Amino acid sequence: MRRLAFLSAVLLLTVLSQVGGAVLILAWLLGRALLPKGSLRGLAVLALFAILYSAATLVVIPPLAALAGRVPLPCRAEPGRPVATGSPLYCLLNRNYVDPRLVPLLDALAAAMEQAYPGTVTLYLDANFPFLDGMPLAPHLSHDDGRKLDLAFFYADPGGAYRPGSLRSPVGYWTFEQPGPDDPQPCIEPRWPTLRWDMGLLQGMYPDRPLEPERTRAALAWLLEEGPRFGLEKILLEPHLVHRLGLSSPLLRFQGCRAARHDDHLHLQITP
Ligand SMILES: [Zn+2]
Incomplete structure (x- = not known):
């Protein structure tokens, strides 16, 4: 035993x-x-x-x-570097390692956000493990080579004011934005087997902390415009959020209805 x-x-x-x-x-x-x-x-x-x-x-x-070709992302925001992990767990568990090319991309995004909206902290979630190409960072099957990084959305208090450094759930995941009646909903038909979990029971347990659409849109727009200079290959985001935020780019992709949802965070990856 x-x-x-x-x-x-x-x-x-x-x-x-x-x-x-x-x-x-x-x-x-x-x-x-x-x-x-x-x-x-x-x-x-x-x-x-x-x-x-x-x-x-x-x-x-x-x-x-x-x-071995991977470096850790900063755990805490510092003066002049407004980027941090969304939860200390990611650093504690060594889930904050990336291909070194992702560091200038994240730093430039955070600097642009801070310049446009002073006091903004850009938060990342799961990145990659320190070693071994091919070993996935569960439950993210594709985070296995240092090139993948999940970023948190920006959140506001119930009155709509931005909350610096805040997530809606303790780890940033499983707090899904819900599509509006006019938004595209490609996954309305249930499929099986699937890794697209809706976590319905959890949704009512989180604080009332709506998405801050202005910063979230600005970060995505910056990534789509400037990201390719840093090797950005694609971003995964649910179609209803692409629609709601008024975005359009061949870099924006939908992961399909059998993979995890991307309306509680955004996934980005750089070229091999
Ligand atoms: Zn991801």
Whole structure:
């Protein structure tokens, strides 16, 4: 039973953070080698895991990932660099690594947003793991090579005023914008099998925090206009949002009705 729990933890940590499972195995091996058997050894292994994982995340992984061609995005906004992760979890779980070409793209977008709307913070969500082309960042099957990045929409308070650095859900996903009666709705017919989950039960649990359409439209318009200079290949966004925000570009694509929805965030990717 304990072995099964340990293996499950290794698997879960690998799926969530790529390196967490390997670090847990290392902590367990060190614990067995250095500590006497007893009821406290499990706790000591957990403490060792926390220390080793923190050291790996802060010190070891960034330079190794750079050798492998991926760099971490900044976790917090700083003066002169108004870009941050939408949730500390993305940095904690090493899900904030990208192809280095995505950094100037994101920085330029954030700078343009700050210039047009002072005080605006551009938030990113899931990016990629530090290593291994071909290993997807679950549940995003395509985030497996450093070239993919999800950006959060901008949100407002119920009165319509922009809320800097705010998401509607704690991690930024699963807070879907709903199409209006005149918007295109290509996925109205249910399909099976599908990865397009509507998360109906969750929708009523979030705070009343509407999309801030002006900043969201401006960010998308900037990406469509300036993004190709930085290697932008395409953006995934639901057709009803493309319509609502008045956008038009061959770079805007629809992922189809069997993949995850893109009206709670936007997905962008750069060329190979
Ligand atoms: Zn994505």
